Amino acid sequence: xxAAASQSAGQAATLRVxxxxxxxxxDAGRLRACDDVSFExxxxxxxxxxGESGSGKSTIALALMQMIRPxxxxxxxxxxxxxxxxxxxxxxxxxxxxxxxxxxPQAAMSALNPVIRVRAQIADVLQVHEPSLTSAQVRxxxxxxxxxxxxxxxxxxxxxHELSGGMKQRICIAIAVALxxxxxxxxxxxxxxxxxxxxxxxxxxxxxxxxxxxAVILIGHDMGLMAQFVDHLAVMYAGKLVExxxxxxxxxxxxxxxxxxxxxxxxxxxQKGVFRGIPGITPSLLALPSGCYFRTRCPHAxxxxxxRAPETxxxxxxxxxxxxxxxVEGGLAGRIAIEAGxxxxxxxxxx
Amino acid sequence: xxxxxxFQRVVLLLAIMWMAASINFVLPRLATGRDPIRExxxxxxxxGGGATxxxxxxxxxxxxxxxxxxxxxxxxYVTYLWNTLRFDLGKSLSNYPKPVMRLISEALPWxxxxxxxxxxxxxxxxxxxxxxxxxxxxxxxxxxxxPFLLTLSAVPFYILGLILIYFFAFQLKWFPIGGGYPIGTxxxxxxxxxxxxxxxxxxxxxxxxxxxxxxxxxGMRGMMVTIQGEDYMNYAEAxxxxxxxxxxxxxxxxxxxxxxxxxxxxLGHIVAGAGLVEVVFGYPGIGSLLGESITRFDxxxxxxxxxxLIVSLGLVLFILDMLYPLIDPRISYE
Ligand SMILES: Nc1ncnc2c1ncn2[C@@H]1O[C@H](COP(=O)(O)OP(=O)(O)OP(=O)(O)O)[C@@H](O)[C@H]1O
Ligand code: SF4
Ligand SMILES: [Mg+2]
Numbered sequence: 001x002x003a004a005a006s007q008s009a010g011q012a013a014t015l016r017v018x019x020x021x022x023x024x025x026x027d028a029g030r031l032r033a034c035d036d037v038s039f040e041x042x043x044x045x046x047x048x049x050x051g052e053s054g055s056g057k058s059t060i061a062l063a064l065m066q067m068i069r070p071x072x073x074x075x076x077x078x079x080x081x082x083x084x085x086x087x088x089x090x091x092x093x094x095x096x097x098x099x100x101x102x103x104x105p106q107a108a109m110s111a112l113n114p115v116i117r118v119r120a121q122i123a124d125v126l127q128v129h130e131p132s133l134t135s136a137q138v139r140x141x142x143x144x145x146x147x148x149x150x151x152x153x154x155x156x157x158x159x160x161h162e163l164s165g166g167m168k169q170r171i172c173i174a175i176a177v178a179l180x181x182x183x184x185x186x187x188x189x190x191x192x193x194x195x196x197x198x199x200x201x202x203x204x205x206x207x208x209x210x211x212x213x214x215a216v217i218l219i220g221h222d223m224g225l226m227a228q229f230v231d232h233l234a235v236m237y238a239g240k241l242v243e244x245x246x247x248x249x250x251x252x253x254x255x256x257x258x259x260x261x262x263x264x265x266x267x268x269x270x271q272k273g274v275f276r277g278i279p280g281i282t283p284s285l286l287a288l289p290s291g292c293y294f295r296t297r298c299p300h301a302x303x304x305x306x307x308r309a310p311e312t313x314x315x316x317x318x319x320x321x322x323x324x325x326x327x328v329e330g331g332l333a334g335r336i337a338i339e340a341g342x343x344x345x346x347x348x349x350x351x
Numbered sequence: 352x353x354x355x356x357x358f359q360r361v362v363l364l365l366a367i368m369w370m371a372a373s374i375n376f377v378l379p380r381l382a383t384g385r386d387p388i389r390e391x392x393x394x395x396x397x398x399g400g401g402a403t404x405x406x407x408x409x410x411x412x413x414x415x416x417x418x419x420x421x422x423x424x425x426x427x428y429v430t431y432l433w434n435t436l437r438f439d440l441g442k443s444l445s446n447y448p449k450p451v452m453r454l455i456s457e458a459l460p461w462x463x464x465x466x467x468x469x470x471x472x473x474x475x476x477x478x479x480x481x482x483x484x485x486x487x488x489x490x491x492x493x494x495x496x497x498p499f500l501l502t503l504s505a506v507p508f509y510i511l512g513l514i515l516i517y518f519f520a521f522q523l524k525w526f527p528i529g530g531g532y533p534i535g536t537x538x539x540x541x542x543x544x545x546x547x548x549x550x551x552x553x554x555x556x557x558x559x560x561x562x563x564x565x566x567x568x569x570g571m572r573g574m575m576v577t578i579q580g581e582d583y584m585n586y587a588e589a590x591x592x593x594x595x596x597x598x599x600x601x602x603x604x605x606x607x608x609x610x611x612x613x614x615x616x617x618l619g620h621i622v623a624g625a626g627l628v629e630v631v632f633g634y635p636g637i638g639s640l641l642g643e644s645i646t647r648f649d650x651x652x653x654x655x656x657x658x659x660l661i662v663s664l665g666l667v668l669f670i671l672d673m674l675y676p677l678i679d680p681r682i683s684y685e
Pocket of ligand 1: 025056
């Protein structure tokens, strides 16, 4: 899929991902957790990456950081501005991590080394990437980044077990922005936090990325959170990018049935009592159906969906999806409109 | 808060000492139908030529009085505890009238020397080796040491000692067969004598180092494998830290905690093993002293040594326990 999420075509993209592919070679066979994924991200853009558990979101994050380890194998290209991460040797990629491409880990609760102080855990990133810093400068920078994430400087003297979940997540954010990288990948940064803290942490991430003009990839399941936070949305299913585009447009005019189902599974106040999940389960990456991977759960599946995988079709400058409905008159919207008549009859009461 | 814990631990240590002393007091007195004094006089006079029973009763009574054995039991118990508190463990029966404490303090430096040195060396060596074996970016060749280490860790100290003596002392004659220093030399604080000391200590230490390095290495390897699955290890990679920093500052630093617990738990095993090694090498330490005392039925010395070992193990565990918060900040005894 080659949709460009970059708004202005003339401007060089901050992050360019081309045909990214990750295979895990397990005892049960080869498993493609990331299948030919391509997208671009402009400076200061926010891209949300959604999809069910196991769809390959964290795999993309690890592949972008060049952290896929055996039995995994990566193909394709990743560029941050003009540097190709996929062409770097071990020393170069280590120096690129956190400096060009930062990361807020999925497991912030356990991501900090339990036996050393917060100060040392921020200092080691600074010292490794900017060896010319004096210890006084390191000290000042630590205070500075802690302030940036709204923590008191004394927090540096604490050990991870002395911090709350929200504080740990803030420390991870402080580390991610300490070197002002071009891109930050935040893998479900708030999934372990309560709603109030979640909100505050997202505000902090948003403010810092705006101030520093960092491009952000936010990984998560929560479509509600995505709607508020990101300007572009990428939807993954079974290792494939099935739809990508501006968030508003995706919510208003989804072109892939899976995206549509994700959006309509969001609870709204008007639909009290109705829980609409997505029926069926994600197919195993080891036994994928022929043609379109989503056809086993797709309400609009057609004969052609069994025969061949859908091509990526563009629906505007930076909106694209991979579904055979693009070839059908009226597309997904047309299909939904046809079915809407019978649906309103059923929506009378509690289901 | 910290102080309360230290206080509790000190009380526990004292309780262990008290129990050890009490067992030492009770056990010999449970052996009914035997009279150690009478047996002792009999065997002494037999050695002097011609056993005689003349004046036996008076003699026994006199000695009993001297040892305080004619006092009522509670009083004996109090006296005993008081003496123990002053490190007076009584007099040796086979080396009468040498105090047991003197015998122990003469033997102690030898044992302390080889046990401390070989434990420190094998612990350090094994820990580093095990960590490297488990580290994917360390030389692969280290993997081949695993079967060798497994074999070594299964061989008891003293068997390894016997093998070493046979090859290096008996066949090749590179090392002395036994002893702490050459017979005929007078211990002195000179470099030459120190060299001889080390030369004599080498083989017994080597048997302990060889036998225990494998165990430490295998334990550490397991710990390192577990730790590499931890989230903070992945995050350290994401931070772009160099491999060396992750290895020492993250992996080893965290694996060291259970490894140190392992050290504390196996202290008793180490001391017991060291005792046997000393006997095998005729090394003049506590182990040999205990061995000799057993063959000579020197009860007071045996009890003294057992008491001493219990107390010193308690003491070392106490010290390790106090050091633990230094290596693991999550433990603060609050
Ligand atoms: N080291 C590995 N070896 C083999 N398979 C793996 C490995 N890591 C991930 N996978 C597989 O790759 C697929 C994608 O996993 P990934 O962690 O990227 O999913 P995810 O979208 O992040 O899910 P979640 O929302 O639960 O975090 C899964 O099917 C998983 O089983
Ligand atoms: S290609 Fe067919 S099966 Fe796949 S999502 Fe589109 S309509 Fe459904
Ligand atoms: Mg994930």
